[in-house]
Amino acid sequence: MHPFTYTRVSDTREALTAGRRGGRYLAGGTTLVDLMRETVERPEALVDISGLPLREILVTRRGGLRIGALVTMAETAAHRGVRALYPVISQALELSASAQLRNMATIGGNIMQRTRCTYFRDVTAACNKRQLGSGCAAREGFNRTHAILGTSDACVATHPSDVAVAFAALEATVVVLGPDGERGVPFADFLLRPGSTPSREQALRRGELITAVEIPALPRPLRSGYLKVRDRQSYEFALTSAAVALHISGGVIRHAKVAAGGVGTVPWKLPAVERQLIGRRPSDALWAKAAERAADGARPLHHNRFKVELLKRTVERQLRVVGGGK
Known part of the structure; x- marks a missing residue:
């Protein structure tokens, strides 16, 4: 691990000042500290924001959510409002990491985590995320x-977050504070997405701080859930996953929100699947037809071609679980 300075701040003004000077924000530290230990990340300055007042979960009057950036994964998953309004969020979090990590890791840090690509974490391997132009x-x-x-030609790494898939499906907003x-x-x-600049992973400006994630109020009743397919049952990243939220009224699907994980360089919204669902009556035939569109645009590699079919089956299964079938 390389030398660095450490500053603990007590308010957002202090944090922004340190961030503008190039300091890296640190909360739970479950990702950044690992990357520093492996010398993948070498920040010169850390800014400990764990003492900031960003630990509230608020249910809005219309039934949306505002989740503070420093609320832990465990606290979010257990919150009554989250579980009642958007079980897809709770389920995604409970299927993530280990209980110990969920007690430490924050919502803001979770969506900021970097890929688990083994080549990214091996500093002897070519990786355009670490060194642009070195190859993939x-x-x-x-x-x-x-x-x-x-x-892209520059990068094929997946984003590892489960809850980010739920946020993508629900069309959340990330609230940030800056100068x-x-x-x-x-x-x-x-x-x-990586494009030609894979090292730039988030749309944050220099020194900006995530303060909350907001979930809009969606029509009720709303059924939602998260399915994760992986090589082993515990503490494993997704091969594929599906976050589904459906508003069914009068026997017809009025609103559909669907996204996939484990298959995209970012959590992958599935608008083609959603369009197949809206205005139709739930049925096993509909779930199968809609899921056929889940892999539109896929560009599989030599060893992951199986993900094309696995993604379709994962989406179909979760549509059936959330929406029911005949």
Whole structure:
């Protein structure tokens, strides 16, 4: 681990000042500290924001949510309002990491976590996320767990967060605070596809601080849930996953929110699947037809071609679980 300075701040003004000077924000530390230990990350300054007052979960009058950036994964999953209004969020969190990590890791840190690509974490391997222009070892290496959607010639790494898939499906907003004040970033724009600049992963400006994630109020009744398919039952990242939220009224699907994880360079919204669902009556035939669109645009690699079919089956299964079938 390389030398660094450490500052603990007690209010957002102090945090922003330190952030503008190049300090890296640290909360639970469950990702950044690991990357520093492995010398993948070498920040010169850490700014401990764990004492900031960003630990509230608020249920809005219309039934939306505002989750403070420093609320832990465990606290969010257990919150009565979250469980009642958006079980897809609680389920995604409970299927993430280990109980110990969920007690430490924060919501803001979770969506900021970097890829689990083994080549990214191996400083001897070529990786454009670490050193632009060095190449992508995963493209020709062992790429079974890598992305099939949103990839580029520069990078094929997946985003590891489960709850980010739920946030993408629900069309959340990330609230950030910076030198120019507060702004909201739609979740679809917050996490960036690699393109030709894979080292730039979030739409944050220098020194900006995540303060909350907001979930809009969606029509009720709303059924939602999260399915994660992985190699082993505990403490494993997704091969595929599906976050589904459906508003069914009068026997017809009025609103559909669907996203997939484990297959994209970012949590992957599935608008083609959603369009197949809206205005139709739930049925096993509908779930199968809609799920066929889940892998539209996929570009599988040598070892992960199985993800195309697995993604379709994962989405179909979760549509059936959430929406019921005949």
